[in-house]
Every structure is written in C-alpha cells, then in structure tokens.
Amino acid sequence: MGANQTAEPKASVALATGPAPGGEEKQRRRVVYATLAGTTIEWYDFLVYAQVAALLFGDLFFSGLGQWSQLTALATAGVSFFFRPLGAIVSGYLGDRFGRRIVLVLTLGLMGVSTMLVGLLPTTAAIGIAAPILLILLRCLQGLSAGGEWGGAAMLAVEHARTGHRGRMGAFPQMGVPLGMMLAIVVMGAFNALLGKEAFDAWGWRLPFLFSVVLVVVGQYVRSQVAESPVFTELEESKAKAKTPLRELLSTHGTKVLKAAATMVGNIAAGYMIVGGFALAYVTSAHDLPRAQVLMLLFAASAVWIAFTYVGAWWSDRSGRPVVYKFGYSMLFVLLLPQFWLLSQGTGLGVGVALLTLAVPLGLTYGPQSALFAEMFPARIRLSGASLAYAVGAVLGGAFAPMIAEALTQGFGTVIAVAPYLMVMALISLVTAFFLTDRSAEPQESMADR
Known part of the structure; x- marks a missing residue:
C-alpha cells in the first residue's frame, strides 16, 4: 500500500471506535440538519421547475410548437441532466482538493440564483424566442448545481458516520429529493389556493421560484454551522489529497463509476414519474383529475418515499447494501405493470395506490445509495467518484424519462406502454446489484481502498 493510502486510516479509526464524545455527536446532528435542509432546498428549486413545466411552460414558452409544446416543455426539464456531469467534475475537484463544505455552499447559491431568475423571466409573448432560450440556459445552470450538490452533501454525511451507521447517516441527504417534492407541492398548492387557478396560471407560477430566495438564505446559514x-481534514493534514482527482479516478476506478451509475438508473427513471412532472401532467390532462387532488396524492407518495428511504438505509446497515438493492428492484420490476394499469384507469383511488406503492421500492433503492457510493471509492477521490457516478446515472436514467414516458403514451395511446421501458431500467439496476461488493461492515480506513 502506497503512502497516499496509508494516510487515511488515522481519521477513519477515530470515527469508528467506541462511543463518540458529546462534541462529535453534536456535530453529527448538525451534519444531519445541514445535509437534509440544504438538499431539500436544492431539490425544491429543481422540482418546482419540473412541476410548473409539466403544467404551464408548454403554453407560456413553447406555444408555437402546437401539439409538441408539452413534450418540449418536459424536454427542457431533462436537458439540465446533460450539465450534471460537468457540475460533478467541477464539484468533485473542489471537494477533493479544498473540502466538502465549499461544494455545499457554492451549489446551493447557484441553484438559488438560477431558480429566482426563472421566476423573473418574461414569457414568449413578451420577448419572443429569447424567452425559451433563456429558460433553457437557466435550467442548465440548475443542472450544473444539481450535479455537484448531491456528492458534497452525501459524502459529508457518510464521512461523519460511525461504522455500522453509514447507511442511516447517508439517508438524510437522500431524503432531500422527496422532501423537496413535498415542499414544492405545499408552496405551489398554497399559492394556487390563494390566487386561484386563473391567476396562478397567468402570473402566480412565478412566486414559488421567487420564494426560493428565502429558503436559500436559511439553507446557507444552516450549512455554515x-x-x-x-x-478530508486528515487527508489535508497528511498531504494525501489527490492533485488531479478526475484523472486518478478515471485511470484507476473508471469501471466503478459505471457500475455505481448502473445501480441507480432504475430508481431515477421510475422516480421521475413522480418528481419529474409526468404523473401530474398525465392524470390532470388525460383524466381531468383535479390538480389539487393529484398534488395531495404526490405529497403522500413523497412521504412514503421518505419513510422507506430510511428503512432501506437502516436495512442496508444490518444486512448489506446488495441485499436491499436486490429486494427493492425485484419489487419495482414486479409492480410496474399493475401500477401503470391503475394510472390508465384514471380514478383517484387507482392513481393513489399506484403512486404510493411505487414510492416503496423507490425508497428502498434510494436509501443505501450515499453509503454504497462512498464505500466504492478511496477517500482521496471519493467526492469526484460519487458525484460523477451520480451524474452519469441521472443522465442515463432520468434525463428524458418524463419525455420518453409522454412519447410512449402518445405513440401507443395508453400510459401502460411506459411500464416496459421502466422495467428494463429496473432490470439493469437489479442485475448490477449482483456484482456489488458489500463493505457496509468495514471501517472507513479499509472500506474503499481497493
């Protein structure tokens, strides 16, 4: 083992042995609050766009495209994914060279500014073709931010955890996606109720974007603590940091990046049926279910997602990450066809059952992800590895999942056609789970040095 690797055990042993002093426990609680709050706010910003795009942006920014306006609006939600790898590369370099905290501050600030500007953007009726161009540019900035946010928050949480608790500690930034969805639904629902549908669709849709400014200020304060x-502190003190993290990552652990990405494509593709706006757009347009009712069902599904995210993380600490992935993706594969049949019926009860049952395997396969990714890469290039794997998985699994679902529904005349596509994605992740090495019980000094 070389000098760069031998420097890691000292800090890691301190994390892994015995009851932590009161100061360390207090710091762990701060990490929990900071990663959960910041990631929730980050994903609130990201998901408000997806929901409003699904409902309104087709008419407001792409009305000249006729029947393709809705599909194009959903595509703008997906184009941001192609900027996630760039965000992951930049944040990975910063995080592995200068620390995990700086990534959290920069990504949250970038997301907040770009989200606020969406709320101030004139529509096509006011400034013509410049409006959709600027909208897409701002969405790309959101993609840059999202590409770096997850890795910084997830690795900070996991690296503060004791051995045997990495899954649970890493679950908190994972909860930010469904919790951000819940926050987006509450804010959108509140403004929609206060203003009425007509006013909300005309100008009130801007307010959830502008409200982001308040949330970002709160999030930055929490993260500053x-x-x-x-x-990372031990790496810095021992001068064991990687000088060129991306080059070292791709030359020594490139296949692990692809393997990690493959473990999440099934989750991302199916998850974006809920958070990417497809379910909301489909059931409110094809079956005329009231928007408020569908938002409440999505809120309930997000709550179930949060609960099973923690269950999946806790279970992975007890039984190993691969066991949970195998069970979760098997469950997702089996349930997809009946779930989309229920969606096709268009009843409130059927839609509710479909969304709630979908959230269970989503949570199980999302909860262990932070710990799994941390355990796959050495500490000196961990943030680069985890961030890039997450970004690649997001591109492959979620970039255009809502748009593909919309195209399949239109092409085959039924939403059931979406199920086989998602089943293929779930199968990819399920097969990958059989090739994972479980390191959930290993201390930090040995969990990723191979």
Whole structure:
C-alpha cells in the first residue's frame, strides 16, 4: 500500500471506535440538519421547475410548437441532466482538493440564483424566442448545481458516520429529493389556493421560484454551522489529497463509476414519474383529475418515499447494501405493470395506490445509495467518484424519462406502454446489484481502498 493510502486510516479509526464524545455527536446532528435542509432546498428549486413545466411552460414558452409544446416543455426539464456531469467534475475537484463544505455552499447559491431568475423571466409573448432560450440556459445552470450538490452533501454525511451507521447517516441527504417534492407541492398548492387557478396560471407560477430566495438564505446559514469532514481534514493534514482527482479516478476506478451509475438508473427513471412532472401532467390532462387532488396524492407518495428511504438505509446497515438493492428492484420490476394499469384507469383511488406503492421500492433503492457510493471509492477521490457516478446515472436514467414516458403514451395511446421501458431500467439496476461488493461492515480506513 502506497503512502497516499496509508494516510487515511488515522481519521477513519477515530470515527469508528467506541462511543463518540458529546462534541462529535453534536456535530453529527448538525451534519444531519445541514445535509437534509440544504438538499431539500436544492431539490425544491429543481422540482418546482419540473412541476410548473409539466403544467404551464408548454403554453407560456413553447406555444408555437402546437401539439409538441408539452413534450418540449418536459424536454427542457431533462436537458439540465446533460450539465450534471460537468457540475460533478467541477464539484468533485473542489471537494477533493479544498473540502466538502465549499461544494455545499457554492451549489446551493447557484441553484438559488438560477431558480429566482426563472421566476423573473418574461414569457414568449413578451420577448419572443429569447424567452425559451433563456429558460433553457437557466435550467442548465440548475443542472450544473444539481450535479455537484448531491456528492458534497452525501459524502459529508457518510464521512461523519460511525461504522455500522453509514447507511442511516447517508439517508438524510437522500431524503432531500422527496422532501423537496413535498415542499414544492405545499408552496405551489398554497399559492394556487390563494390566487386561484386563473391567476396562478397567468402570473402566480412565478412566486414559488421567487420564494426560493428565502429558503436559500436559511439553507446557507444552516450549512455554515457544519465542520469539515474529518476524513478530508486528515487527508489535508497528511498531504494525501489527490492533485488531479478526475484523472486518478478515471485511470484507476473508471469501471466503478459505471457500475455505481448502473445501480441507480432504475430508481431515477421510475422516480421521475413522480418528481419529474409526468404523473401530474398525465392524470390532470388525460383524466381531468383535479390538480389539487393529484398534488395531495404526490405529497403522500413523497412521504412514503421518505419513510422507506430510511428503512432501506437502516436495512442496508444490518444486512448489506446488495441485499436491499436486490429486494427493492425485484419489487419495482414486479409492480410496474399493475401500477401503470391503475394510472390508465384514471380514478383517484387507482392513481393513489399506484403512486404510493411505487414510492416503496423507490425508497428502498434510494436509501443505501450515499453509503454504497462512498464505500466504492478511496477517500482521496471519493467526492469526484460519487458525484460523477451520480451524474452519469441521472443522465442515463432520468434525463428524458418524463419525455420518453409522454412519447410512449402518445405513440401507443395508453400510459401502460411506459411500464416496459421502466422495467428494463429496473432490470439493469437489479442485475448490477449482483456484482456489488458489500463493505457496509468495514471501517472507513479499509472500506474503499481497493
């Protein structure tokens, strides 16, 4: 083992042994609050766009495209995914060279500014073709931010955890996606109720974007209270940091990036049926279900998602990450056809059952992800590896999942046609789970040095 690797155990042993002093426990609680709050706000910004795009942006920014306006609006939600790898590369370099905390601050700030500007953007009726161009540019900035946010938050959480608790500690930034969805639904629902549908569709849709400014200020304050990762601090003190993290990552662990990405494509593709706006757009347009009712069902599904995210993380600490992935993706594969049949019926009860049952395997396969990714890469290039794997998985699994679902529904005349596409994605992740090495019980000094 080389000098760069031998420097890691000192900090990691401190994390893994015995009951932590009161100061460390207090810091862990701060990490929980900071990663959960910041990631929730980040994803609130990201998902408000997806929901409003599904409902309104086709008419407001792409009305000249006729029947393709809705499909194009959903595509703008997906184009941001192609900027996630760039965000992951930049944040990975910053996080592995200068610390995990700086990534959290920069990504949250970038997301907040770009989201606020969407709320101020004139529509096509006011400034013509410049409106959709600027909209897409702002969505790309959101993609840059999202590409870096997850890795910084997830690795900070996991690197503060004790051995045997990495899954649970890493579950908190994972909860930010469904919790951000719930926050987006509450805010959108509140403004919709206060203003009425006509006013909300005309100008009130801007308010959820502008409200982001308040949330970002709160999130930045919470994150400013968090100490740097002890693992990174030890790397810095021992001068064991990677000089060129991306080059080292691709030359020594490139296949692990692809493997990690493959474990999440099934989750991302299916998850974006809920958070990407497809379910909301489909059932409110094809079956005329009231928008408020569908938002409440999505809210309930997000709550179930949160609960099973923690269950999946806890279970992975007890039985290993691969066991949970195998069970979760098997469950998702089996349930997809009946779930989309229920959606096709268009009843409130059927839609509710479909969304709630979909959230269970989504949570199980999302909860262990932070810990799994941390355990796959050495500490010196961990943030680069985890961020890039997450970004690649997001592109392959979720970039155009809502648009593909919309195209399949239109092409085959039924929403059931979406199920086989998602089943293929779930199968890819399920097969990958059989090739994972479980390191959930290993201490931090040995969990990723191979």
